[in-house]
Amino acid sequence: MPPFPDESSHHLKRLTDGLKRAGVKLTHQRLEVCRELAGVTDHPDVEAVFHGVRARVPTISLDTVYRALALLADLGLIGRVGALQGRMRFDPNMTPHHHFVCARCGAMHDFTSAAVDQIPIPDDAHAFGHVHAMQVEIRGLCRRCQFGQES
Amino acid sequence: MPPFPDESSHHLKRLTDGLKRAGVKLTHQRLEVCRELAGVTDHPDVEAVFHGVRARVPTISLDTVYRALALLADLGLIGRVGALQGRMRFDPNMTPHHHFVCARCGAMHDFTSAAVDQIPIPDDAHAFGHVHAMQVEIRGLCRRCQFGQES
């Protein structure tokens, strides 16, 4: 049984309700992907979700898991983390700064903030290991994507 | 000519000095990758750097650009941004929280911070578009990677 059945079922309800509200079909496969996500406390990749769901739905395809996760993320029911856009990118600017990232086109803009830089690193973070740096990421829609539809 | 020749040459010097200090060979190809990075103000992907350098070094291979960028990033002379590890991951936890990310193994841990959440979103960020959320990412080495060498 899951470690926190109440938490888990609460999360599951949140996800399935979200799918219903969106008016998409609540298929067996999507339900099991939601169940998998609800019973997890880390940040699984597609492979991990696929593996977990496959134990209960042996015929599910990887593509279905990809589409279910993309759907949930697009509906704002789960978050994307790690690789946002496909390719890795590099930042030649090594002076302290932060990023605005467009959730749609992936455009990144730098900004600085004395207020942010003054915040001490939370103690909780030190408990996880040795801290190198703290950086703020602001997600949103850039002006291009906010107005015109051009790529 | 570049928009800010002084800035640009300053960045170039920082990169090439870093390579010399690391004791690696300062090849023509690496120099041109540095030059490309120094003349840029955004966050280029490998393709963009490859394209830019190729205009001046038509025979350079994509692999060389990958390796030059990885070298610079490993030496801490440039930053990696966007896709850190290979695969995309998902976060079922939609309550406000922040992330500790291990630079080596990619492990992610959640933490909350009232201090961080109280910071107003910097005005500079609003100028770039419509803000959805602000999230802190702390990079470092997790306990596993800090001590043992196990994957």
Added chain:
DNA sequence: ATTTAATTAGTAAAGATTACTATCTAGGAA
């Protein structure tokens, strides 16, 4: 100039994600 270990070009391989098509099914209507 010679030597050597590091680096590169070119290509192949691996890995991750997306696309495609025939088949199937959730959910509404009869």
Added chain:
DNA sequence: TTCCTAGATAGTAATCTTTACTAATTAAAT
């Protein structure tokens, strides 16, 4: 309930990104 249909899935292929490999080249120390 049964029928119908738009939407979803399984299985696989294709695409895209990144890494690996090898023979040839080259920086830089001697």
